Amino acid sequence: MIARFTALVALVAVSGGVAGPPHRAAIAGTISGKVTYTGTLPKIRTIDMAKEPSCVTQHSTPVTSEDAVTGPGNSVRYVVVYISAGDQGAAASTDTVRYDQKGCLYIPHVAVMQVHQPLAVFNNDPTSHNIHPLARVNPEWNKSQPKGAPPIRTTWDQPEFIPVKCNVHPWMHGYFVVLATPNFSVTDSSGSFSLTGLAPGTYTVTAWHERFGTRSQEVTIAGSETKTANFVLTARPY
Amino acid sequence: MKPQTRWMWLVSACGAVLLLLGAPPAHGQEARVGKLAGRAAKGKPLYTRYCAGCHGDDGDAQGENAQWMDPRPRDFTTATFKCRSTPSGSLPTDQDLFNSVERGFVTTNMPPWIALTPQNRVDMVAYIKGFSARWRTAQPGTPLTIPLEPAPTIQSILHGRELYQRMECWKCHGPAGYGDGPSAHELTDSKDEPIRPYNFSTGSRFMCGTTNQDLYRIFMTGLDGSPMPSFADQLKPAEAWDLVHFLRTMQPLKTREAAIWREWVSTHGRELKPIGPEGGGQ
Numbered sequence: 142m143i144a145r146f147t148a149l150v151a152l153v154a155v156s157g158g159v160a161g162p163p164h165r166a167a168i169a170g171t172i173s174g175k176v177t178y179t180g181t182l183p184k185i186r187t188i189d190m191a192k193e194p195s196c197v198t199q200h201s202t203p204v205t206s207e208d209a210v211t212g213p214g215n216s217v218r219y220v221v222v223y224i225s226a227g228d229q230g231a232a233a234s235t236d237t238v239r240y241d242q243k244g245c246l247y248i249p250h251v252a253v254m255q256v257h258q259p260l261a262v263f264n265n266d267p268t269s270h271n272i273h274p275l276a277r278v279n280p281e282w283n284k285s286q287p288k289g290a291p292p293i294r295t296t297w298d299q300p301e302f303i304p305v306k307c308n309v310h311p312w313m314h315g316y317f318v319v320l321a322t323p324n325f326s327v328t329d330s331s332g333s334f335s336l337t338g339l340a341p342g343t344y345t346v347t348a349w350h351e352r353f354g355t356r357s358q359e360v361t362i363a364g365s366e367t368k369t370a371n372f373v374l375t376a377r378p379y
Numbered sequence: 380m381k382p383q384t385r386w387m388w389l390v391s392a393c394g395a396v397l398l399l400l401g402a403p404p405a406h407g408q409e410a411r412v413g414k415l416a417g418r419a420a421k422g423k424p425l426y427t428r429y430c431a432g433c434h435g436d437d438g439d440a441q442g443e444n445a446q447w448m449d450p451r452p453r454d455f456t457t458a459t460f461k462c463r464s465t466p467s468g469s470l471p472t473d474q475d476l477f478n479s480v481e482r483g484f485v486t487t488n489m490p491p492w493i494a495l496t497p498q499n500r501v502d503m504v505a506y507i508k509g510f511s512a513r514w515r516t517a518q519p520g521t522p523l524t525i526p527l528e529p530a531p532t533i534q535s536i537l538h539g540r541e542l543y544q545r546m547e548c549w550k551c552h553g554p555a556g557y558g559d560g561p562s563a564h565e566l567t568d569s570k571d572e573p574i575r576p577y578n579f580s581t582g583s584r585f586m587c588g589t590t591n592q593d594l595y596r597i598f599m600t601g602l603d604g605s606p607m608p609s610f611a612d613q614l615k616p617a618e619a620w621d622l623v624h625f626l627r628t629m630q631p632l633k634t635r636e637a638a639i640w641r642e643w644v645s646t647h648g649r650e651l652k653p654i655g656p657e658g659g660g661q
Contacts, residue, residue, distance in 0.1 A: 192561045194656065269547035271608035275569050280513075281459050282468030283601050285608040287546055293612070308606030309550050311565040 170362030196245035216332025247315030422506030438510030469520025539625025556629035
């Protein structure tokens with residue numbers, strides 16, 4: 142009788158689905174490419190930090206907003222390119238993602254992490270900041286971090302593109318990009334990205350930019366090869 | 380065991396498993412405050428009559444009056460609440476929501492609903508919790524423990540003043556607490572609507588209560604959805620009480636703190652360094 146009950150419970154547990162170990166194939170393909178834009182760029186604002194003299198002195202050249210950073214050949218920086226469908230998923234990396242506040246700016250402007258991956262937010266400035274992730278799917282929180290305070294450590298439970306702001310210094314804007322996949326890349330100043338270590342299969346590759354929206358395409362990896370996937374995003378002036 | 384008993388056993392075991400897997404979680408539609416149990420079904424007509432005009436039929440802050448309001452009504456679909464006893468980012472307790480409905484919010488259009496019975500209010504709380512799925516997947520955070528308040532002294536007030544400078548409260552609330560700090564005019568809430576910091580010279584009511592304990596709780600848990608952050612990781616309980624004592628001196632009230640402060644300032648006022656960008660606090 143008891144055995145029958147145990148068997149029933151065990152059956153339910155198995156059918157509930159247990160995630161397998163992270164899948165990494167010996168044959169590993171790469172998807173790389175470049176992200177560019179068409180259309181009209183928004184006006185790039187120069188940030189006036191006069192309100193915070195301790196941050197003004199940390200910059201020798203004028204600081205501009207980082208919500209649309211572009212380069213030669215219409216390349217776009219800070220685009221998150223990731224596998225949105227087709228990969229096996231993997232346990233979250235245990236490496237801590239570092240997010241710095243320095244000179245009243247967020248470094249990096251866009252921080253990408255996996256669901257449940259540790260995140261640490263540091264304040265390197267001789268002033269107070271408040272870290273306010275404007276999450277919708279995950280819980281929204283808002284914590285003060287005075288100068289010299291220890292890093293704020295947290296994780297996120299759901300995939301989400303979370304805008305981050307500091308209310309004391311309203312020009313400070315950044316993003317926590319929380320993804321279900323371990324396969325992601327952020328474009329550099331030349332707009333280039335590279336997704337490596339992909340097992341053979343068909344993937345949906347998505348490029349996301351905070352101002353220019355999202356584009357996706359399918360890419361099939363057959364073996365140890367490098368496929369090119371370029372993205373063209375539409376820039377809007379406002 | 381008789382065959383019949385065995386059969387009954389199996390049925391009840393299957394029932395228990397099904398209940399665990401398939402039954403909808405009940406706590407999203409119930410509320411408990413002290414001995415009162417709230418039921419969403421009872422709260423619905425009350426909500427429709429008293430709350431929906433501003434908060435909207437769907438709890439999304441799109442009621443017909445909402446467009447005329449500043450600040451906007453609370454959007455219950457986000458389950459983000461200002462007045463909580465729980466840490467920033469966590470759900471409030473039923474008691475927190477009950478207190479908010481009873482108290483209303485100073486400087487906003489939300490009146491105190493003290494005219495309704497406690498049973499009415501707890502039923503409304505149960506109904507409000509149905510607007511966000513978060514109530515079905517997450518539990519409220521652990522309420523903040525507030526240690527007994529030490530008696531205010533001039534030392535605690537002066538230390539509180541130093542903290543007001545060091546924690547940079549003045550950046551928004553202003554050097555004298557008038558809500559006129561350098562960052563005050565650019566503040567926005569989580570929906571990008573302009574919002575003003577609290578002006579301590581306006582009276583005795585804070586956003587979330589009137590007592591020293593309420594004041595302690597406000598800055599320790601933060602007001603989620605607004606620019607006011609949580610200081611729970613930054614201030615030790617003794618420091619938090621010192622800050623409370625100093626904040627009380629900025630209000631135009633005849634409090635113990637204000638009396639101690641006025642007497643000290645009348646003789647030592649010149650020793651004070653001003654609060655602000657150049658200030659040392661003390």
